[in-house]
Amino acid sequence: MATLNANALTLTDWAKRLDPDGKVPxxxxxxxxTNELLTDMQWIEGNLPTGHRxxxxxxxxxxxxxxxxxxxQPSKSTTAQIDESCGMLEAWSEVDKDLAMLNGNxxxxxxxxxxxxxxxxxxxxxxxxxxxNSGVSPEEFTGLSVRYSDPSAANGTNIIDAAGAGSDNxxxxxxxxxxxxxxxxxxxxxKAGLIHEDLGEVTVETTAGIAGTRMRALQDxxxxxxxxxxxxxxxxxxxxxxxxxxxxxxxxxIIDMMIRAMHRIPNLRMGKxxxxxxxxxxxxxxxxxxxxxxxxxxxxxxxxxxxxxYAFREIPxxxxxxxxxxxxxx
Numbered sequence: 001m002a003t004l005n006a007n008a009l010t011l012t013d014w015a016k017r018l019d020p021d022g023k024v025p026x027x028x029x030x031x032x033x034t035n036e037l038l039t040d041m042q043w044i045e046g047n048l049p050t051g052h053r054x055x056x057x058x059x060x061x062x063x064x065x066x067x068x069x070x071x072x073q074p075s076k077s078t079t080a081q082i083d084e085s086c087g088m089l090e091a092w093s094e095v096d097k098d099l100a101m102l103n104g105n106x107x108x109x110x111x112x113x114x115x116x117x118x119x120x121x122x123x124x125x126x127x128x129x130x131x132x133n134s135g136v137s138p139e140e141f142t143g144l145s146v147r148y149s150d151p152s153a154a155n156g157t158n159i160i161d162a163a164g165a166g167s168d169n170x171x172x173x174x175x176x177x178x179x180x181x182x183x184x185x186x187x188x189x190x191k192a193g194l195i196h197e198d199l200g201e202v203t204v205e206t207t208a209g210i211a212g213t214r215m216r217a218l219q220d221x222x223x224x225x226x227x228x229x230x231x232x233x234x235x236x237x238x239x240x241x242x243x244x245x246x247x248x249x250x251x252x253x254i255i256d257m258m259i260r261a262m263h264r265i266p267n268l269r270m271g272k273x274x275x276x277x278x279x280x281x282x283x284x285x286x287x288x289x290x291x292x293x294x295x296x297x298x299x300x301x302x303x304x305x306x307x308x309x310y311a312f313r314e315i316p317x318x319x320x321x322x323x324x325x326x327x328x329x330x
Contacts, residue, residue, distance in 0.1 A: 035126035036318040040274050042177050043184040043192050044229070051085040051141075052185040052229050085134060086187050086227035087141040089124060091117050093220040094204055100218050110218060114196070117222050121194060126322035129228060130173075141227035144173065148238040149330055155233040158264045159330055160257050164243030169327045170278050172239040172254065174261040174315070178271020181235035185227045197221040235270060237261035240330035247284050254281070255288060258312055273315045278323035285317070286310075 046052035059078035066072050093113055100106045132143035151159050175182055186192045199219040206213050230236065239257045246252045258275065265273065277285065289310070310317035 035320050035322050037276055037320055040177055041184040046185045046188050049188050051227055054082045054229055054231050055079050084227055084229040085141055086225050089121055089224040091222045094217040097201055097216040097218055121224055130322055158237045160239045160260050161330060162239055162242040162252060164241035166243050166245055168244040168325050170242050170281055170323055170325050171327060173276045174237040176235035176265055176271040176273045181232050181271045182230050185229045186225050190225050194224045234266050237264040244280050244325055275315055275317045276320040282319050
């Protein structure tokens with residue numbers, strides 16, 4: 001018996017997406033993640049077809065006190081240019097036209113599938129923002145973990161080591177979003193954000209059944225050209241090597257380290273500072289928050305748009321499922 005292509009929706013897949021009355025239900029997205037950083041990021045069009053070139057000042061001119069009738073040596077500042085590259089995230093969907101038309105729910109069926117593609121691209125983007133490495137995978141852009149991984153590097157002063165030693169480690173990030181600090185980029189002349197193209201009804205070659213056969217399919221394409229520009233490394237701080245077992249045991253003082261991270265940022269008013277952490281760290285911080293609020297500490301709830309928002313000394317705390325629990329020690 002021929003095996004159907006695993007990437008093609010089957011009648012079984014279709015049947016599982018119908019309510020008893022034959023309508024497409026609202027799917028419970030069990031695979032959906034929370035990556036609030038995508039709503040915090042500020043985006044700027046790059047000045048290069050493949051990304052963005054930033055000029056940073058690397059040295060100040062020499063100045064001197066002078067006496068009357070004595071001169072001062074001329075001097076100058078120094079600068080350097082940094083090219084940030086964008087990646088091109090893309091996905092295609094092809095659904096048998098007759099399959100999509102069953103029960104007359106074509107639009108609802110395609111919308112249901114589109115939501116899954118959008119969620120998948122959001123997750124991949126958030127993961128790459130932290131763990132992308134263009135040196136290993138040239139098709140990606142380089143994320144923050146690669147940039148802030150060496151305490152002996154120039155930006156090592158903004159890496160706070162939580163002294164984890166096991167294999168269950170994670171990080172807390174303090175990122176100050178702004179046009180002069182850290183922001184998202186998209187290539188010059190391109191469109192910002194996730195682009196969807198409904199390519200309509202096309203003829204495709206099938207891989208299931210007899211090779212080389214054709215069918216009419218409804219085709220969609222998603223694309224996201226994006227990257228990140230770190231204009232000033234001083235406006236990001238990483239609390240790395242947080243041993244989650246020790247954190248749960250109460251032997252890691254992440255509140256102390258969050259204070260240290262704040263003081264690594266030269267000026268918190270230069271942009272929008274936000275803390276990011278995964279669900280496990282968020283949970284343990286919530287437990288600490290409860291105790292801290294009861295004793296008059298600095299963690300608090302603020303009502304924002306009808307929701308409770310976590311904040312530490314007025315800096316928002318965001319949940320980010322893209323941050324893993326198996327990070328390499330810094």
